Amino acid sequence: MSDLVLENIGKTYANGYHAIPSIDLNIEQGEFIVLVGPSGCGKSTLLRMVAGLETITQGDLLIKGERVNDKEPAARDIAMVFQNYALYPHMSVYDNMAYGLKNRGVNKDEIDTKVNAVAVMLGLEELLSRKPKQLSGGQRQRVAMGRAMVRDPKVFLFDEPLSNLDAKLRVQMRVEIRELQRKLGTTTLYVTHDQVEAMTLADRLVVLNKGHAEQIGTPMELYDRPASTFVAQFIGSPSMNLIPTSVKSEYLQLSVDIRLPCPQLADQKLIWGIRPEHVEICAAEEADVMLNVKAVEALGAETLVHGSLQLGDGNTPNFVVRLAGHHTPKLGERLPLRVPRSAWHLFDAETQQRVEKSCN
Amino acid sequence: MSVHFPQKKLPYLLLLPQLVITFIFFLWPAEQAIEQAFYQEDAFGLSREFVGLDNFIDIFQDPQYYTSIGVTLIFSFSVAFLGMALALWLAVMADRVIRGKLAYQTLLIWPYAVAPALAGVLWWILFDPSMGPVALWLETVGVEWNHFLNGDQAMILVVISATWKQISYNFLFFLAGLQAVPRSLIEAAAIDGASPAKRFWDIVFPLLSPTTFFLLVVNLVYAFFDTFGVIDATTQGGPGVSTATMVYKVFNDGFIGLDLGSSAAQSVVLMGLVGIMTVVQFRYIERKVEY
Numbered sequence: 001m002s003d004l005v006l007e008n009i010g011k012t013y014a015n016g017y018h019a020i021p022s023i024d025l026n027i028e029q030g031e032f033i034v035l036v037g038p039s040g041c042g043k044s045t046l047l048r049m050v051a052g053l054e055t056i057t058q059g060d061l062l063i064k065g066e067r068v069n070d071k072e073p074a075a076r077d078i079a080m081v082f083q084n085y086a087l088y089p090h091m092s093v094y095d096n097m098a099y100g101l102k103n104r105g106v107n108k109d110e111i112d113t114k115v116n117a118v119a120v121m122l123g124l125e126e127l128l129s130r131k132p133k134q135l136s137g138g139q140r141q142r143v144a145m146g147r148a149m150v151r152d153p154k155v156f157l158f159d160e161p162l163s164n165l166d167a168k169l170r171v172q173m174r175v176e177i178r179e180l181q182r183k184l185g186t187t188t189l190y191v192t193h194d195q196v197e198a199m200t201l202a203d204r205l206v207v208l209n210k211g212h213a214e215q216i217g218t219p220m221e222l223y224d225r226p227a228s229t230f231v232a233q234f235i236g237s238p239s240m241n242l243i244p245t246s247v248k249s250e251y252l253q254l255s256v257d258i259r260l261p262c263p264q265l266a267d268q269k270l271i272w273g274i275r276p277e278h279v280e281i282c283a284a285e286e287a288d289v290m291l292n293v294k295a296v297e298a299l300g301a302e303t304l305v306h307g308s309l310q311l312g313d314g315n316t317p318n319f320v321v322r323l324a325g326h327h328t329p330k331l332g333e334r335l336p337l338r339v340p341r342s343a344w345h346l347f348d349a350e351t352q353q354r355v356e357k358s359c360n
Numbered sequence: 361m362s363v364h365f366p367q368k369k370l371p372y373l374l375l376l377p378q379l380v381i382t383f384i385f386f387l388w389p390a391e392q393a394i395e396q397a398f399y400q401e402d403a404f405g406l407s408r409e410f411v412g413l414d415n416f417i418d419i420f421q422d423p424q425y426y427t428s429i430g431v432t433l434i435f436s437f438s439v440a441f442l443g444m445a446l447a448l449w450l451a452v453m454a455d456r457v458i459r460g461k462l463a464y465q466t467l468l469i470w471p472y473a474v475a476p477a478l479a480g481v482l483w484w485i486l487f488d489p490s491m492g493p494v495a496l497w498l499e500t501v502g503v504e505w506n507h508f509l510n511g512d513q514a515m516i517l518v519v520i521s522a523t524w525k526q527i528s529y530n531f532l533f534f535l536a537g538l539q540a541v542p543r544s545l546i547e548a549a550a551i552d553g554a555s556p557a558k559r560f561w562d563i564v565f566p567l568l569s570p571t572t573f574f575l576l577v578v579n580l581v582y583a584f585f586d587t588f589g590v591i592d593a594t595t596q597g598g599p600g601v602s603t604a605t606m607v608y609k610v611f612n613d614g615f616i617g618l619d620l621g622s623s624a625a626q627s628v629v630l631m632g633l634v635g636i637m638t639v640v641q642f643r644y645i646e647r648k649v650e651y
Contacts, residue, residue: 051547051551052550052551053547053550053551072550073547073550073551074550074551074552074553074554078551079551080547080548080551082544082547082548083544084542084544086542086544086545086547086548088545088548088549088562088563089567090566090567090569099549099552099554099562100551100552100553103552103553103554103558104553147548147552
């Protein structure tokens with residue numbers, strides 16, 4: 001039985017706005033699910049619906065098999081870490097962590113044992129008597145996590161918990177969160193707009209776009225086989241090159257016409273997707289495309305080459321190439337590039353959905 | 361940062377109107393009061409005699425003065441407590457309203473615009489023992505209301521009038537304070553299993569403490585010094601002296617009783633009180649209340 005089930009969950013606001021049309025999601029015990037998407041895609045709304053902070057206007061939400069749509073947040077046995085941590089500013093770290101237990105009538109000795117155990121796990125022993133404003137950002141973050149952990153809830157909910165930290169601390173906390181979650185084995189729903197965070201944390205990702213799930217899958221599934229141009233652009237950095245093109249008889253019209261393995265795609269409008277890292281420099285006669293180099297960003301371990309393609313139909317779409325190591329192409333140079341067929345992604349230009357190319 | 365004027369006199373010239381007003385209406389009368397406090401004057405102001413501290417000794421040996429202090433304390437703390445408690449309750453309610461929020465808030469602020477004397481007369485009419493609707497209603501539920509005869513009832517009436525005036529002001533500050541409490545804290549408390557009432561007392565109320573403390577001082581100052589109009593319009597300090605606060609007694613002894621020396625000495629005591637409260641206000645309000 002799944003631990004957390006979203007069945008046809010939807011949200012319509014009183015003013016008629018459809019924030020979330022319908023989402024289905026089955027989350028297994030101990031799974032780490034990341035909801036990712038651009039701002040306004042409904043990811044926070046969905047999380048808050050699971051928490052019970054927003055009403056669910058459609059569908060069923062089940063936690064451990066029990067329908068909790070109409071239950072108060074406290075009765076759902078979930079814990080949430082907020083973006084601004086939402087620590088009670090007038091309470092000490094200890095009291096912040098103990099508050100939820102006190103409200104549930106846990107006796108003093110047990111509270112003390114639990115809070116201290118969590119404090120040890122998070123390295124907060126020395127800080128228990130401090131007030132939140134005497135803590136650094138990372139420490140506050142830890143207290144917020146401690147407050148969630150101390151109750152040993154059925155589900156952890158995280159609402160962009162790392163976005164208020166600086167870059168270095170963010171990476172460190174990301175690793176810590178993942179470790180803790182593995183250790184505790186608590187089912188987790190995590191919201192972020194940061195795709196690196198999403199990729200590194202998730203067992204499975206849910207990419208949300210305008211309130212519906214574009215794709216649900218493991219990070220590598222999403223990277224290898226994005227279901228739509230939206231997912232293709234969202235996962236991976238720099239994002240995938242998407243070149244609108246058309247197929248004339250059985251040939252994809254690039255700089256040179258390339259024979260498609262799929263006869264049924266003949267004469268369709270397609271979007272040709274190539275990740276910047278799947279391109280290699282080659283001899284001119286082997287080239288699939290020629291790149292007009294416009295800018296070079298050398299990052300040491302890799303080099304990003306920005307430029308435009310010269311296509312047969314006269315279009316000159318922008319194209320980014322990510323090459324390992326040092327490269328020094330000159331500006332204005334025409335760089336012959338080869339793209340292995342296995343790295344191709346084809347999308348229907350109308351629906352923006354993936355077109356399977358393994359159709360021979 | 362400092363601003364430099366080309367002429368040296370201009371800054372002083374610009375300050376002059378305010379300085380003149382302060383001098384004529386505040387400093388000069390204050391100086392007069394201090395001076396008069398040391399003299400015994402006849403009722404017509406034709407002659408006076410220096411008596412040293414006699415006026416002060418007299419008022420502090422006068423049991424009526426202690427009565428007026430008691431009246432002031434009961435009156436002030438009742439007004440401050442009632443005014444703040446009701447305003448907080450209204451602010452919490454208004455904060456919850458979603459539809460027509462602005463209308464409610466505007467209506468709740470209106471009483472502040474009513475002149476003190478009008479507020480006094482309004483309540484005086486409502487509670488008039490022979491024709492007031494509230495007094496008549498009280499009679500039907502078995503309470504015999506006559507604030508002209510019953511000192512406690514008179515006190516209740518002036519407390520109501522003075523409180524009603526002040527609720528709007530308190531309401532405004534509490535509402536702003538409530539809106540400054542981050543929503544996520546309330547939500548976190550909800551997830552932590554706190555009932556709405558517990559959320560309020562455990563989270564919201566402590567976070568309002570800077571506002572509450574500020575309002576406590578402001579309300580006490582208001583009740584001590586600013587309620588002459590309400591009392592004069594409602595009970596004139598009566599019956600007897602049961603609603604004569606210290607400020608009312610200054611007026612009564614000076615302008616009705618024509619004992620200017622005693623009245624002046626009482627003013628000086630009040631001045632001292634204002635001074636202390638101002639210090640308290642500056643010392644503690646400017647500094648954020650610790651939480």
